[in-house]
Each structure stands twice: as structure tokens, then as C-alpha cells.
Amino acid sequence: AQSVTQLDSHVSVSEGTPVLLRCNYSSSYSPSLFWYVQHPNKGLQLLLKYTSAATLVKGINGFEAEFKKSETSFHLTKPSAHMSDAAEYFCVVTPRDDFNKFYFGSGTKLNVKP
């Protein structure tokens, strides 16, 4: 069975400080992993993806994530938060044996304080 756990439902940081959003997955095989961002009442935008190439993945808006197979983690980071980063973030896994399905974490709401 596949599952995704986002360890924090809410994260609050000050503008200009680092961001860390945590994600752990369970999957029978090497999965594909994604991070999406959602602004209120909007669709989901892809931030970055891991599909078995380099384990450190760089995405849009300065975000990056590192795939750590030994820890079954795919944490999202950004060196310096911007006010516009305030949104909800979803970690998503697609197992290797079923590319048709996308399993979502419960989401992390990021608040950025001025």
C-alpha cells in the first residue's frame, strides 16, 4: 500500500527565513514524488518532481527537495521565505507499479510573517 505523510499541518516562518516542509512516503517500489502548491480557491501548481534522476530536485520559485530513499523522505525546502509563498503545499507519490494513481498527503499550510 502507498501512503504519504506530511508531518506538519501548519508551519509558520518569518519572511527571509528558511522553509522546511516535511514529507515521508511508503511505497513498495521506487516511486515518483511531487510537490504541489495551492493558493486559496485555486487549482494545484507543480513545484517540482522526482522521477528517478538526480536525488536533489530544484523547482520553481527557489524551492528544492531531496529524495532520501533510506529515510523514505522528500522534504521541501527554500532558503528564504517570501510573503507570496504563503499557501498550502501537498506532497504526492505515484508508485512505480501504478503510474495511473497519485496519492496525496494531507497538506501543510505555510504562513509567512512579515
Added chain:
Amino acid sequence: SQTIHQWPATLVQPVGSPLSLECTVEGTSNPNLYWYRQAAGRGLQLLFYSVGIGQISSEVPQNLSASRPQDRQFILSSKKLLLSDSGFYLCAWSVRGGRTEAFFGQGTRLTVV
């Protein structure tokens, strides 16, 4: 380029009324298609997915149904809405068989009153 259209953007419906939400994809062929629901304060729940015309897989038992009458058209329906059907509904597509991302529509905010 590929685009996904989902409508309407917002909908207010009385309990017991029918529902039809439509989603179409342009610029690609044979996509996987998905319907997700996002309830207030909760993550995304996969409702249905389809790998081809007339092929629908349901992830959870519920008051809703889905149909795929054409390759790039996906419809979410209900004969009688319940209050618990309220939520934010998202349509998505992905490349069949590929280790690629899903692409999402802008969503429909459904309020059942």
C-alpha cells in the same frame, strides 16, 4: 500546449438536486483523467480515475458517479446531492503510463444548501 478546462467555477445547489460537472482536456490524446474532492481543512481525496473511454475506477463508495463519453471529456455527476457533497472538486489529467505529473484544473467550489 495542453490545457484543462473545468466548469463551472462555483455552484450552489439545493439538497436533492442533480449535479453535473464537466472537465475537458485539449492538446493531448489518451490521457488518464481524475476527479478529486477537497473538503474544508482536509487533503485531496481521489474519487474517480479513468484510463480510457468508458473505463471508470471508483476509489471510494459515495453518492457520486463519473463518466468518460469521449477521450478528453470527464464528467462528475450525482442524481441527488447531499450536504456532505459540498467541497472543492478538482479535475486532473496525466500522461498514460508515464512517470510524469498530473495537471490540474482550476476547480469547482460546490456548496450544497
